[in-house]
Amino acid sequence: MIDTIMTGEVLRTFARAIVALVSEARVHFMDKGLHSRAVDPANVAMVIVDVPKDSFEAYSVDEEKTIGVDVDRIFDISKSIKTKDLVELILENESVLKIKFGSVEYSVSLIDPSAIRKEPKIPELDLPAKIVMDAGEFKQAVSAADRISDHVTFRSDGEGFYIEAKGDVDQIVFRMGEAELIEFNGAEAKSMFSVDYLKEFCKVAGSGDLLTIHLGTNYPVRLIFDLAGGKVRVEYILAPRIEAE
DSSP states (O other), X not given: OEEEEEEHHHHHHHHHHHHTTOSEEEEEEETTEEEEEEEOTTSSEEEEEEEEGGGSSEEEESSOEEEXXXXXXXXXXXXXXXXXXXXXXXXXXXXXXXXXXXXXXXXXXXXXXXXXXXXXXXXXXXXXXXXXXXHHXXXXXXXXXXXXXXXXXXXXXXXXXXXXXXXXXXXXXXXXXXXXXXXXXXXXXXXXXXXXXXXXXXXXXXXXXXXXXXXXXXXXXXXXXXXXXXTEEEEEEEOOSXXXX
């Protein structure tokens, strides 16, 4: 039997991170905590979500188990749970997941994990540039870029980190120097990405959350969010849209 208790914020963050890319996913109840990863239908982006055991109020897993979940359904349910309220996930068999909070109990039918698309292997990427910043600043820059273009360029050099977008008429440049960043190694890198994907990724984060960016030249980018007070770790890997000029 599996019986875990977490806050509403943790459950909502976990589900929201995954629904950015897919509606169904495998979820692993492991000794070390909760884990899920998936790739979108276009094979452009991957999401990896981890909730360590220590992030739970209670975590009892008799044996490790993998279930198939309608993540959209879980996310919809999580919207009705207050941030600090406790929610209990109970798995007594492989067909139903019980979600209990307050005086409410949902019984959510599960999906055969073998019927869900195979989980991706996590690629090994050598990305020289490392940028650590407030996720809220990043979210603001992506939102601004979205107003003028459907793609955006991330660039790093010895002077700072740049997010640039160019439309038919307008152009926007968001720049943060080393003094404004939490961590920055000054390595050179440049790649272009789809704004639509980045907008979805940003929905999971807010001001005060930590974002670590690993960037290369014409390589996928790794965006690692530390969310819900550090209780949830979400990583997105996004392929470059086109070769950066």
